[in-house]
Amino acid sequence: MIRPWTVMSALVILFVAVVVAEAAPLQIATFQIDVTPPMGSPLCDGLVPEAAKVDDPLFARGLILLGAGDPIVLCAVDFVGIGNTGHDAWRDALARAVGTTRARVAVQSLHQHDAPGCEFDAEEILAAQGLSGKINDIPFLKSAIQRVETAAKASLSNAHPLTHIGTGQARVDRVASNRRVLGDDGKIKIVRLSSTKDPEAIAAPEGVIDPNLKMISFWNGDSLLTTVTYYATHPQSHYGKGAVSSDFVGLARATRDRDEPGVFHIHFNGAGGNLAAGKYNNGSPEARIELTQRLAEGMKKARENTQRSPISASDVEWRVEPVSLPLRDRLLNLTEIEKVMLDTNVIPRERGRAARDFAYATRIKSGHQVELSALRLGSAMILNLPGEIFVEYQLAAQAMQPDRFICTAGYGDYGPGYIGTKIAYSQGGYETSNVSRTAPEVEDVLMPAIQKLLK
Numbered sequence: 001m002i003r004p005w006t007v008m009s010a011l012v013i014l015f016v017a018v019v020v021a022e023a024a025p026l027q028i029a030t031f032q033i034d035v036t037p038p039m040g041s042p043l044c045d046g047l048v049p050e051a052a053k054v055d056d057p058l059f060a061r062g063l064i065l066l067g068a069g070d071p072i073v074l075c076a077v078d079f080v081g082i083g084n085t086g087h088d089a090w091r092d093a094l095a096r097a098v099g100t101t102r103a104r105v106a107v108q109s110l111h112q113h114d115a116p117g118c119e120f121d122a123e124e125i126l127a128a129q130g131l132s133g134k135i136n137d138i139p140f141l142k143s144a145i146q147r148v149e150t151a152a153k154a155s156l157s158n159a160h161p162l163t164h165i166g167t168g169q170a171r172v173d174r175v176a177s178n179r180r181v182l183g184d185d186g187k188i189k190i191v192r193l194s195s196t197k198d199p200e201a202i203a204a205p206e207g208v209i210d211p212n213l214k215m216i217s218f219w220n221g222d223s224l225l226t227t228v229t230y231y232a233t234h235p236q237s238h239y240g241k242g243a244v245s246s247d248f249v250g251l252a253r254a255t256r257d258r259d260e261p262g263v264f265h266i267h268f269n270g271a272g273g274n275l276a277a278g279k280y281n282n283g284s285p286e287a288r289i290e291l292t293q294r295l296a297e298g299m300k301k302a303r304e305n306t307q308r309s310p311i312s313a314s315d316v317e318w319r320v321e322p323v324s325l326p327l328r329d330r331l332l333n334l335t336e337i338e339k340v341m342l343d344t345n346v347i348p349r350e351r352g353r354a355a356r357d358f359a360y361a362t363r364i365k366s367g368h369q370v371e372l373s374a375l376r377l378g379s380a381m382i383l384n385l386p387g388e389i390f391v392e393y394q395l396a397a398q399a400m401q402p403d404r405f406i407c408t409a410g411y412g413d414y415g416p417g418y419i420g421t422k423i424a425y426s427q428g429g430y431e432t433s434n435v436s437r438t439a440p441e442v443e444d445v446l447m448p449a450i451q452k453l454l455k
Contacts (some may be wrong), residue, residue, distance in 0.1 A: 026313055027066040028218050029159040030226055030264040031151040035060050035078060035144050036244055037116045041137035043244065044080050045117040045356070046349040049134070052242035056251060058115055060148050061266045063218070063226055064098050065375075066159055068316035071100040072375060073152070074228070074382070074409075076268050078246045079109045079116055081414030084359055086118035086141070093145045097152035103320045106373050106384040109411040110269045112247045113239040116140070119414070121359035126352060129342060135352040160225055165377050166217035166308045167405040170301030175248075175294050176233035176272070177279035178207025178391075180429045188429035194236035194276040195283030202279055209233075209275055210391055210398075213295070214407045215302035216380055224263050227256070228382075229299050230407040232270025232391050237281055237288035248277075248288055252295035259300065267299075268409040273388035273418050274431055309378060317376040321449045322369035325386075325416055326439040331361040360415040360437050370413050372446075374453040380405040381454060385446075387416035387438070388431070390424065393446060401454050419446070 036057045037043070040050045062075030073094045082090055091105040116137060123136045132138075181204045183189030192201045213231040217224060235249040246253075253267045281287045331337070340346055340354040375382040381404055383397055394408040418436040425432045425440040 025067060026162040026311065026316065027159040028162045028225060029064040029066065029155040030062065031064070031148070031155040032059055032061045033144065033147045033151045034058070037137055037140050041116055041140055042133065042135055043116060043242070044113045044240070045119075046135040046352045047113065048240055048242050050242065051244050053244070055114070055243045055245040056254070058244065058246050058250070060144070061264070062094070062152065063228070063266060064152065064155065064159070065162070065316065068313045069318070070104055071098040072318050073098060073100065073105040074266070074375070075105070075107045075148070076266050077107065077109050078112055078250055079118060080111055080113055081109050081411065082107060082118040083356070083414030084119055084121045084363055086120045087413045087415070089120065089145055090118070090148070093149040094152050097149045098156060103371065104318055106409070106412065108268055108384060108409045109414060110235055110246070110249055110267065111388070111411050112245065112250065113236050114243055114245040114247065117414070119356055119359065121363065122352065122355040125341065125355040125359060129351070131348055131351060134348040161220045162218055162225075163221055163310060164219040164308045165311045165380065166219060166306040167215070167380050168217070168302040168304070168306035169212045169214045170298045170305055171211050172213050172231060172298035173294050174280040175277055175291055176209045176211070176231075176275045177277065178209055179234075179274050179276050179278060180424070180427070180431065181207065182427065186427060188427050191430050192276070192278040193430070194234055194278055195238065195281040195287070196278045197282050204279070206279060208391060208395075210270065210394055213298040213302050214405070215299065215306065216377065216382065216407060217303070217306055219308060224260075226264045226266065227303065228266045228268065229302065230268050230270050230409060231295065231298065232272035232275055232394055232408070232410070234272055234276035235269060237277065237291055238283045238285065248291040248295055251288070251292040252299060255292065255296035256299050269411050270408050271385060271389045271391050271394035271410040273410065274390045274420070274424070311378055315376070315378040319374045319376070319453050321372045321453050323372060323445050323449050324369050325364065325445060326441045327361055327364055328437050328439050330434065331357060331437055334358055334361055337361070357437065363415065370416065372449055372453060379403070380407070383408045383450065383453065384412055385410050386412040387414060387419040389419040390421055390431075392421045393450065396447060397450050397454060400451050404454070406454070
């Protein structure tokens with residue numbers, strides 16, 4: 001016979017356990033490593049064959065949330081891109097470091113062009129053709145992955161209580177502009193990339209952008225621990241001459257480091273695949289300084305506009321949505337791509353591009369799904385997306401949940417290349433040429449997945 005006091009005792013124990021679990025404080029840990037490549041390393045997937053000097057250092061910076069189930073990791077890397085099994089390797093290393101699963105780790109690149117890339121699959125293909133090291137410096141990359149794992153693991157011993165989050169945003173003045181200027185016929189009239197001196201391109205409207213920089217901050221009581229900022233644009237001022245640089249996004253982050261030295265600052269690129277500073281950038285060193293100052297000012301104002309609210313474990317939720325991205329028609333038959341890849345008369349960089357096409361298409365054809373993820377922090381949400389994705393996806397996410405504070409990070413898995421909207425593929429332009437590995441139907445896959453993550 002079960003005695004009443006036995007049942008009551010069991011219920012009391014269960015209640016106490018639930019209360020204790022709820023009362024367990026959230027914690028946050030942060031980590032950083034220097035990922036400046038050695039001289040001689042290729043930059044921008046081989047666009048620059050060898051790095052010749054360092055203008056400023058590159059970093060991988062991240063945070064770890066503890067106390068809301070298995071640890072959650074967000075990591076931003078000053079690389080042009082991290083794709084395919086390279087992306088898996090970064091996520092796996094961070095998962096091992098903190099005792100979580102790959103699915104609860106988001107790694108995003110900032111996409112600076114005077115920075116390395118990381119794509120192991122393509123490198124293996126090229127190495128078999130005698131082109132090892134032409135797009136990636138494998139020893140350096142493996143060292144970086146090992147060091148980020150070590151740094152993340154060590155950071156756990158210095159975790160701080162997390163009691164509040166803050167949200168703030170500010171308009172950034174004269175940085176981003178749309179790269180795709182349409183004519184009256186609805187087709188691309190002007191391709192306005194990262195810099196221009198063309199009067200017509202400069203005079204053309206700013207176009208569709210997200211003008212706001214968003215910030216989520218993490219607090220222990222009244223002590224500010226960490227800020228994480230999001231702004232959508234290609235981050236190039238001038239590049240391609242062999243000087244390693246984090247460009248104006250990294251330099252703006254460094255400005256905030258100097259202004260608030262006790263705070264750990266992380267910056268993510270938003271969905272900036274079709275955005276750049278072209279309208280406001282002539283490619284001069286002076287323009288880099290101006291863009292840095294404008295972005296840093298946006299970060300400062302977002303900090304000043306911050307509103308805080310308490311946070312507990314019940315306010316934190318991690319969501320993952322794997323998707324099957326449709327392949328561009330040119331990748332459905334790999335024979336032609338393989339010919340380019342193996343043709344010794346083709347320059348190494350183009351063979352490298354073909355190898356990246358081949359690696360990604362093979363991966364997708366094998367059934368691989370690309371993971372989108374979202375982190376809920378009370379009424380705020382962080383959406384993590386793959387590739388060089390268009391700003392329209394970021395704006396759509398905000399429209400889906402207008403009462404939430406939604407931040408978007410692009411440039412997750414770099415494998416898909418540019419990810420346009422359906423209509424963009426019929427308009428022409430650079431982004432929807434052979435640099436995109438996704439078909440126009442990608443919008444039909446991503447929009448429902450984003451909506452599901454944000455519900």
